[in-house]
Amino acid sequence: MTVRQTANLMYPAMRIANGEMLEVNQQFLFETDNAIRVLEEKTQARLSSQERSMLRLLIDAHDKWQGLISAYRLYLINRLGSLHEDVLPTQINDIDILFNRVSDNTRELSRLARRHNLDLEVVVATEQMHLLSGQWYGGFKEVLRINTGNWRGDIPLMTDKIHPLFVQLYQRLDQLDDALKQSADVDLAKQTQIGGTIMQSLWGVALFVFCVAIVSLIVLEYNFIRPIASVARSLKDEAQGKLVEQLPDVQTTEIRDLTDAFREMRQQVHSRQMALEHIAMHDSLTSLPNRILLMDRLNQAINNARKRQRTLALVMLDLDRFKEINDTLGHQTGDALLQQVGARLREVLRDSDTVARLGGDEFAVLLTSINETNAMRIAGTILEALEKVYEVYEHSLYVGVSLGVAIFPQHGETAEILLQHADVAMYVAKRSNNGITLYDTRRDQHSVSQLSVLSDLREAVENQEFYLEYQPELSMSTGAIIGVEALLRWRHPVHGIVMPDDFISTAEQTGLIKRISQWVLDKAIQDCVRLHTLGHKISLSVNLSVWDIQETSLANAIRNKLEQYAFPADYLMLEITERVMMAEPERARQVLKELDKMGIKIVIDDFGTGFSSLVYLKNLPVNMLKVDKSFVMDMFKDESNATIVHSIVELAHNLGLQVIAEGVENDQTWIWLKKWHCDIAQGYYISHPLTLSDLEHYLISSVKERLLGKSVT
Numbered sequence: 014m015t016v017r018q019t020a021n022l023m024y025p026a027m028r029i030a031n032g033e034m035l036e037v038n039q040q041f042l043f044e045t046d047n048a049i050r051v052l053e054e055k056t057q058a059r060l061s062s063q064e065r066s067m068l069r070l071l072i073d074a075h076d077k078w079q080g081l082i083s084a085y086r087l088y089l090i091n092r093l094g095s096l097h098e099d100v101l102p103t104q105i106n107d108i109d110i111l112f113n114r115v116s117d118n119t120r121e122l123s124r125l126a127r128r129h130n131l132d133l134e135v136v137v138a139t140e141q142m143h144l145l146s147g148q149w150y151g152g153f154k155e156v157l158r159i160n161t162g163n164w165r166g167d168i169p170l171m172t173d174k175i176h177p178l179f180v181q182l183y184q185r186l187d188q189l190d191d192a193l194k195q196s197a198d199v200d201l202a203k204q205t206q207i208g209g210t211i212m213q214s215l216w217g218v219a220l221f222v223f224c225v226a227i228v229s230l231i232v233l234e235y236n237f238i239r240p241i242a243s244v245a246r247s248l249k250d251e252a253q254g255k256l257v258e259q260l261p262d263v264q265t266t267e268i269r270d271l272t273d274a275f276r277e278m279r280q281q282v283h284s285r286q287m288a289l290e291h292i293a294m295h296d297s298l299t300s301l302p303n304r305i306l307l308m309d310r311l312n313q314a315i316n317n318a319r320k321r322q323r324t325l326a327l328v329m330l331d332l333d334r335f336k337e338i339n340d341t342l343g344h345q346t347g348d349a350l351l352q353q354v355g356a357r358l359r360e361v362l363r364d365s366d367t368v369a370r371l372g373g374d375e376f377a378v379l380l381t382s383i384n385e386t387n388a389m390r391i392a393g394t395i396l397e398a399l400e401k402v403y404e405v406y407e408h409s410l411y412v413g414v415s416l417g418v419a420i421f422p423q424h425g426e427t428a429e430i431l432l433q434h435a436d437v438a439m440y441v442a443k444r445s446n447n448g449i450t451l452y453d454t455r456r457d458q459h460s461v462s463q464l465s466v467l468s469d470l471r472e473a474v475e476n477q478e479f480y481l482e483y484q485p486e487l488s489m490s491t492g493a494i495i496g497v498e499a500l501l502r503w504r505h506p507v508h509g510i511v512m513p514d515d516f517i518s519t520a521e522q523t524g525l526i527k528r529i530s531q532w533v534l535d536k537a538i539q540d541c542v543r544l545h546t547l548g549h550k551i552s553l554s555v556n557l558s559v560w561d562i563q564e565t566s567l568a569n570a571i572r573n574k575l576e577q578y579a580f581p582a583d584y585l586m587l588e589i590t591e592r593v594m595m596a597e598p599e600r601a602r603q604v605l606k607e608l609d610k611m612g613i614k615i616v617i618d619d620f621g622t623g624f625s626s627l628v629y630l631k632n633l634p635v636n637m638l639k640v641d642k643s644f645v646m647d648m649f650k651d652e653s654n655a656t657i658v659h660s661i662v663e664l665a666h667n668l669g670l671q672v673i674a675e676g677v678e679n680d681q682t683w684i685w686l687k688k689w690h691c692d693i694a695q696g697y698y699i700s701h702p703l704t705l706s707d708l709e710h711y712l713i714s715s716v717k718e719r720l721l722g723k724s725v726t
């Protein structure tokens with residue numbers, strides 16, 4: 014470190030170069046400059062020729078010296094930096110040459126100075142220059158003598174002292190490395206040994222755990238899993254109604270509890286199932302089998318009969334005025350009556366026969382192993398038993414019954430068809446007031462539509478399968494269309510257009526008529542409002558049924574409708590039949606009065622077919638009579654019809670009522686009706702019922718025709 018920090022020790026040449034030669038160099042330059050200055054201080058003119066050549070020589074010496082010093086510095090740099098060693102000899106040679114020139118120069122100068130007796134100062138300077146240059150060159154020679162190796166003082170130290178130390182250090186490091194490697198090898202061996210031991214222990218533990226697990230599994234399997242699986246299987250079998258295999262006989266408490274619980278549950282499920290089955294298969298009111306059970310037994314009976322080539326009979330029956338009884342005497346009475354009917358049926362029949370209640374007042378009886386004659390005879394017995402008076406809550410009730418009979422296999426080979434056909438036969442019995450009817454294949458076509466009516470009517474209301482047609486009503490005096498009658502149509506998804514005669518009575522029986530009537534009123538009023546806005550101020554007739562008029566809320570419902578659509582009440586006419594009036598005269602009168610107060614007109618429809626006397630009508634708020642079409646249509650085939658029509662017109666006028674003749678089919682009828690001063694005519698002669706858009710066209714063209722004088726009048 015000391016060598017590195019001390020320049021003279023680090024670079025030995027520097028002592029000579031810096032210490033001696035530099036000083037000499039400076040002195041030489043000083044002396045030279047001094048001499049030059051002395052000579053220059055004299056003006057050029059005053060200089061002698063010797064002095065002038067002296068000055069030249071001095072300046073030359075000065076320059077050469079500078080060159081010498083530069084060359085020497087270059088040499089030093091090369092040496093110290095160990096740069097271009099190969100140029101050193103050339104550089105030394107250059108220095109020698111330069112020095113010789115300087116030396117020649119100084120020698121000449123001092124000679125000249127002394128000879129020409131120049132200023133002392135100049136003489137001394139030149140002498141000094143010569144002396145100093147010699148001295149400098151001595152120093153240079155000394156520098157040259159320095160060995161190549163000694164130019165840097167640290168090199169011997171590095172090679173002789175530091176390098177051996179490094180060698181030693183590396184040796185030690187190698188030793189240390191070896192030692193470490195050895196100890197690492199030893200450690201590795203040790204650890205491998207420990208790892209092996211741990212591995213062995215782990216295997217041992219694993220084997221032990223495995224054995225324990227296997228044993229536990231076996232214990233678990235035999236004591237729990239298998240018994241539970243067996244219970245589960247039994248549960249599943251039980252759920253699927255299969256025979257339950259033996260329950261496991263295992264001693265563990267848990268499993269025993271489980272099997273006990275299962276046995277108990279099975280018993281409870283069984284009894285509940287029985288109860289549920291009974292509920293599902295029986296009618297709650299009469300405890301008789303219901304439709305499901307009947308169908309089940311019927312299917313079985315059909316299978317048996319088929320195998321043994323026997324016949325069987327299915328009897329369908331329903332009560333004729335049950336709905337009225339229910340409505341007037343209350344549900345309790347109705348229910349009690351149904352229970353008595355059920356009991357009487359069971360009484361007169363064998364235990365082997367099935368008596369079922371299908372709903373409402375509808376019952377069915379399945380008679381097995383019976384022929385047609387005997388079936389009809391038993392139907393007679395049933396009729397006789399059921400038509401006897403019933404004592405229900407201090408009421409004595411007489412109830413009509415209609416029975417339909419269908420025989421397997423001639424009237425149907427499946428349960429469904431047999432039931433359908435018994436139903437059709439019952440329907441026919443009811444219509445013809447026949448009591449009992451045996452199914453007749455020839456009536457099939459007609460009856461099928463009746464049947465589908467029964468089942469599809471409810472859906473028709475939901476699915477909006479109804480639409481309306483309008484039949485014009487013509488004023489006989491003016492020939493103007495003064496109103497239309499709304500007529501209901503049913504667009505059945507399968508049977509196509511169904512006419513009201515084929516479904517209105519069913520709708521009445523099922524009570525659906527109320528909803529249908531509401532719909533008709535709503536739609537017809539909307540349509541007529543439209544006609545009014547188009548400029549056709551005509552009245553609207555809507556048909557109501559028995560049940561509508563019994564409803565005390567009818568007047569309110571109609572008032573709301575009129576308000577809703579802002580339809581004037583005096584444009585609305587409600588058509589009701591005499592039958593409607595007779596069913597509940599007092600209630601009907603109340604309802605009619607209210608309607609009358611609102612300004613609504615009441616028309617007695619199908620007039621002439623019922624029994625109502627005109628006098629009776631006088632006390633009712635009735636505005637018009639509609640002569641039934643059966644009289645009008647055949648007026649000229651049957652003279653008595655013409656007489657009836659004529660006298661109805663006369664009598665009605667006497668009572669202050671207007672008369673509409675419906676069923677006007679030809680001009681002859683038209684002419685006579687006009688002669689008798691019938692007020693209004695309706696019928697195919699004027700127009701068939703029309704859809705709303707056809708009616709709009711019809712109204713427009715009839716206005717035009719009247720303007721052109723082509724009217725039927």
Ligand code: C2E
Pocket residue numbers: 484499500501512513514517530533555556557558588618619642646675676677678695696697698702
């Ligand atoms: P209705 O009230 O006596 O209606 C007149 C019936 O006679 C209509 O039959 C009509 O198309 C038909 N008709 C009209 N002009 C002639 C003719 O010149 N010759 C013949 N042969 N028939 C003619 P539709 O439309 O089949 O209606 C039948 C019955 O259904 C109606 O008899 C009515 O009692 C009932 N009905 C129709 N629409 C409704 C309704 O919206 N509600 C209720 N409750 N009953 C309705």
Ligand code: CA
Pocket residue numbers: 498556588618
């Ligand atoms: Ca009518």
Ligand code: CA
Pocket residue numbers: 618619639641642675
């Ligand atoms: Ca009518």
